[in-house]
Amino acid sequence: MFIKKKTIVDVARLSGFSISTVSRVLNGNYPVKHSTKVIIQEAIDLLNFSPNILARGLIGAKTFTIGIIVPSLENLFFSELIRGIDDVLLDNNYTAFICSTNEDDLLEKKHITNLVDRKVDGIISISPNTMSTGSYYENISRSMPVIIINGEHECEDCHFVSSDQEAGAAQVLEYLIAEGHQKIAFLRGHDIYAYNIKEKIYRRILQEKGIEVDESLIARISAGNSLSTVDESKEKMLKLLKERKNITALFACNDLMAVGALNAAVQLNMKVPEDFRIIGFDNTIICSLTQPTLSSVDQSMKLLGVTSAKKIMSLINETTYLGESILETALIIRKT
Amino acid sequence: MFIKKKTIVDVARLSGFSISTVSRVLNGNYPVKHSTKVIIQEAIDLLNFSPNILARGLIGAKTFTIGIIVPSLENLFFSELIRGIDDVLLDNNYTAFICSTNEDDLLEKKHITNLVDRKVDGIISISPNTMSTGSYYENISRSMPVIIINGEHECEDCHFVSSDQEAGAAQVLEYLIAEGHQKIAFLRGHDIYAYNIKEKIYRRILQEKGIEVDESLIARISAGNSLSTVDESKEKMLKLLKERKNITALFACNDLMAVGALNAAVQLNMKVPEDFRIIGFDNTIICSLTQPTLSSVDQSMKLLGVTSAKKIMSLINETTYLGESILETALIIRKT
DNA sequence: ATAATTATAGAAAACCTTTTCTATAAAAGG
DNA sequence: CCTTTTATAGAAAAGGTTTTCTATAATTAT
Numbered sequence: 001m002f003i004k005k006k007t008i009v010d011v012a013r014l015s016g017f018s019i020s021t022v023s024r025v026l027n028g029n030y031p032v033k034h035s036t037k038v039i040i041q042e043a044i045d046l047l048n049f050s051p052n053i054l055a056r057g058l059i060g061a062k063t064f065t066i067g068i069i070v071p072s073l074e075n076l077f078f079s080e081l082i083r084g085i086d087d088v089l090l091d092n093n094y095t096a097f098i099c100s101t102n103e104d105d106l107l108e109k110k111h112i113t114n115l116v117d118r119k120v121d122g123i124i125s126i127s128p129n130t131m132s133t134g135s136y137y138e139n140i141s142r143s144m145p146v147i148i149i150n151g152e153h154e155c156e157d158c159h160f161v162s163s164d165q166e167a168g169a170a171q172v173l174e175y176l177i178a179e180g181h182q183k184i185a186f187l188r189g190h191d192i193y194a195y196n197i198k199e200k201i202y203r204r205i206l207q208e209k210g211i212e213v214d215e216s217l218i219a220r221i222s223a224g225n226s227l228s229t230v231d232e233s234k235e236k237m238l239k240l241l242k243e244r245k246n247i248t249a250l251f252a253c254n255d256l257m258a259v260g261a262l263n264a265a266v267q268l269n270m271k272v273p274e275d276f277r278i279i280g281f282d283n284t285i286i287c288s289l290t291q292p293t294l295s296s297v298d299q300s301m302k303l304l305g306v307t308s309a310k311k312i313m314s315l316i317n318e319t320t321y322l323g324e325s326i327l328e329t330a331l332i333i334r335k336t
Numbered sequence: 337m338f339i340k341k342k343t344i345v346d347v348a349r350l351s352g353f354s355i356s357t358v359s360r361v362l363n364g365n366y367p368v369k370h371s372t373k374v375i376i377q378e379a380i381d382l383l384n385f386s387p388n389i390l391a392r393g394l395i396g397a398k399t400f401t402i403g404i405i406v407p408s409l410e411n412l413f414f415s416e417l418i419r420g421i422d423d424v425l426l427d428n429n430y431t432a433f434i435c436s437t438n439e440d441d442l443l444e445k446k447h448i449t450n451l452v453d454r455k456v457d458g459i460i461s462i463s464p465n466t467m468s469t470g471s472y473y474e475n476i477s478r479s480m481p482v483i484i485i486n487g488e489h490e491c492e493d494c495h496f497v498s499s500d501q502e503a504g505a506a507q508v509l510e511y512l513i514a515e516g517h518q519k520i521a522f523l524r525g526h527d528i529y530a531y532n533i534k535e536k537i538y539r540r541i542l543q544e545k546g547i548e549v550d551e552s553l554i555a556r557i558s559a560g561n562s563l564s565t566v567d568e569s570k571e572k573m574l575k576l577l578k579e580r581k582n583i584t585a586l587f588a589c590n591d592l593m594a595v596g597a598l599n600a601a602v603q604l605n606m607k608v609p610e611d612f613r614i615i616g617f618d619n620t621i622i623c624s625l626t627q628p629t630l631s632s633v634d635q636s637m638k639l640l641g642v643t644s645a646k647k648i649m650s651l652i653n654e655t656t657y658l659g660e661s662i663l664e665t666a667l668i669i670r671k672t
Numbered sequence: 673a674t675a676a677t678t679a680t681a682g683a684a685a686a687c688c689t690t691t692t693c694t695a696t697a698a699a700a701g702g
Numbered sequence: 703c704c705t706t707t708t709a710t711a712g713a714a715a716a717g718g719t720t721t722t723c724t725a726t727a728a729t730t731a732t
Contacts, residue, residue, distance in 0.1 A: 004479075005452065005479065007688060007689090008688065008689065009529070009688080017712090018689090018711065018712045018713080019689085019690095019712085019713095020690085020691080020711070020712060020713080020714095021710085021711055021712075022709085023690060023691085024690095024691095024710095026689095026690095027690080029690095029691095030691090030710095030711095031709070031710070031711080032710075032711085033710060033711085036711085038706085050449060050452075050453045051453065051457065051688080051689070052394070052453065052687090052689070053453050053454045053455070053689095054393045054394045054399065054454070054455050054687090054688080054689090055394055055688035055689035055690085055717090056388045056688080056689055056690075057390045057689090057717095058388070058391055058394055058687090058688080058689070058690095058716090058717050058718065058719090059688090059689055059690050059691080059716065059717050060690085060716080060717060061690065061691095061717095063682050065454075073409060073415040073418055073419065074412065074415050074416070074419065074621075076410065076412070076563075077416065079409040079410050080410070080563070082409055082436075083409065083410065083436070086436060090443075094432070095433055095435070095450055095454065096433070097431055097432070097433060098432070098434040099431070100418075100422060101417070107426075113386060114431055116386075117386045117387065117388065117389050118389045118401075118431065119388065119389070119390050143340075143341065153567065171725075189682090195696085197673075227412075227416070227621050230621065230624075230625065244669070245466045259625050263625075266627070285410075285563050285566065286622070286625060288566075289566065289595050289599075289622060289625060289626055290625055290626065290627060291627030291628075292603070292627075293625065316682070343717090343718055343719085344718065344719065345718080353681075353682090354681065354682045354683080354717080355682085355683095355718090355720095356682060356683080356684095356720085356721080357680085357681055357682075359719070359720060359721085360681085360720095360721095362719095362720095363720080365720095365721095366680095366681095366688085366721090367679070367680070368680075369679080369680060369681085372680085387718080387719065388717090388718050388719065389719095390717090390718080390719090391687090391719035391720085392718080392719055392720075393685095393687090393716035393719090394688065394717090394718080394719070395686065395687045395718090395719055395720050395721080396686080396688090396720085397687095397719085397720065397721095428722095438676070533698045561730075566696055655679080
């Protein structure tokens with residue numbers, strides 16, 4: 001029913017040269033006489049031929065494919081990150097399988113095995129559920145390059161790229177405490193590194209500053225990166241703010257949660273930031289869309305993406321990459 | 337350096353049966369004696385074998401891969417759409433190459449040829465630049481199923497899934513005019529179908545209602561789906577609102593543009609919606625995050641995604657799909 | 673009991689490349 | 703002018719599957 005794509009055999013036949021020679025022209029890795037190169041190139045153009053990447057991958061060479069595993073595409077954090085990765089991949093003729101786990105362990109595992117079956121040349125996983133999928137990454141990191149962004153350093157052969165979440169979180173807490181806040185709530189998602197590390201810093205800084213950690217000020221929602229995160233955060237914060245009227249500030253683990261909290265505050269007719277200061281994390285574009293605009297910690301997602309992509313390219317091509325693997329964060333104070 | 341993945345040969349050797357029989361167990365499309373099936377399955381499990389999808393694809397069968405071409409991932413419209421597609425793909429053991437064109441013709445063409453070389457089983461393209469890439473789609477639609485979402489019906493062998501953008505746009509204009517607005521601005525992006533059709537309706541409805549179309553009220557920004565869209569729209573609207581102080585309403589082609597316009601109005605201390613009514617398009621989650629919340633036209637992106645994915649699955653598997661290809665839209669009036 | 677059928681499983685071709693090995697022709701060296 | 707080297711290009715193997723064709727064993731029919 002459908003038209004067949006031209007193969008290297010067609011080019012060979014038309015040009016009058018052998019398959020091998022055509023292949024050499026295609027890859028340019030062996031010497032070919034200029035005149036034959038021209039003839040073959042003409043045939044290639046005429047037939048509009050381009051090599052079958054599956055066959056190329058099959059012979060054991062590279063598939064020019066990597067896998068990107070993200071928790072969700074519904075948080076612009078990941079969109080910007082992917083944009084950074086994509087830019088580098090394009091330059092290297094790579095294409096990505098973008099796999100969204102919807103923050104589901106089982107799905108993440110399924111994606112990993114799928115990517116292996118598809119012989120990707122490497123995997124970049126962003127904020128993975130390492131608690132549960134750790135052994136999977138451990139395993140595949142022995143057979144291909146694996147880069148973990150903003151994840152836990154538990155996998156021996158994995159490579160890591162992270163923004164300095166500890167520093168970012170510390171800045172938030174220090175800023176709030178310096179402003180005189182004592183009752184600072186903390187809003188986080190489920191059990192992954194990105195939230196755990198922030199909670200750890202939250203506890204540490206409070207303690208350092210002599211503020212007792214009040215467990216009832218720590219709120220947790222089920223997932224952190226879906227469209228429903230905003231609403232779930234709002235509900236959670238509505239409840240919390242009604243119960244504990246002396247809360248004056250919130251550190252939210254990402255911007256979606258922060259927006260939810262802001263919506264809750266508005267509904268309760270609280271003045272933001274006078275009655276209630278809110279600081280989010282990631283500094284996604286959403287921060288400048290809300291009214292008042294949202295304070296947040298900038299992670300430079302695009303750079304995070306570019307860095308990890310460059311790193312995985314050099315791992316695949318076995319060249320050395322000399323670049324930072326821990327990127328700076330910066331507290332951006334806006335109107336909340 | 338890296339560990340080699342087990343192949344069907346390993347399974348055959350371990351189980352004592354031939355490669356063919358293992359393949360038959362794997363695919364379940366030919367009869368195999370129960371007892372041997374059990375033995376082979378044991379070997380498969382023991383070796384943790386799963387078939388190499390490249391090899392599978394190479395023999396001409398399916399690659400279980402489709403390509404998704406989107407203008408951007410930085411508009412949540414596309415995120416939600418992909419989510420819908422993904423859900424269906426997962427059920428069918430398909431994986432997608434998600435290709436973002438950044439609204440660039442050349443890149444879109446590059447993606448298309450790349451997808452063909454990778455032997456995808458089909459392509460879903462969302463809001464493509466058909467003006468310029470049309471012939472590409474025309475071409476590949478003869479060799480594989482192609483679905484165009486919210487695009488122009490210019491490709492003979494392509495299949496189309498769209499939300500009823502005409503009806504949605506008409507509703508907006510009729511609503512605004514019924515409210516008494518006469519000076520209605522229109523904000524659009526570059527030359528693609530999604531914006532062209534809305535402009536067409538804008539002109540038609542105004543005319544029908546006896547309002548003369550004022551060309552200077554039609555504003556155009558360079559691209560419509562990137563992070564910079566908000567700011568570019570804001571600048572454009574600032575200029576327009578300053579020049580033409582009698583504008584009382586705006587129909588923006590998507591939510592990002594509408595947010596930009598809202599920001600402009602706020603900066604000019606205009607009361608929204610009293611002085612200036614804004615209606616966007618797509619009804620992305622952003623609409624409920626702004627203050628005041630944004631009115632918009634709902635497109636049900638997820639359904640759009642699910643529908644096109646189901647359609648392409650039935651095209652690939654040559655089964656018939658009986659479903660709507662034009663989905664309803666609905667005007668959602670919020671606070672702008 | 674023998675012939676004809678059916679159930680089951682193996683052998684080999686095909687899919688499209690890359691790459692190693694081999695062969696030829698041209699150039700260089702003596 | 704003959705031998706050795708070099709430049710160039712072809713032949714063939716390999717990569718891991720699916721599938722068609724073939725072969726054997728088991729069953730059924732006569």
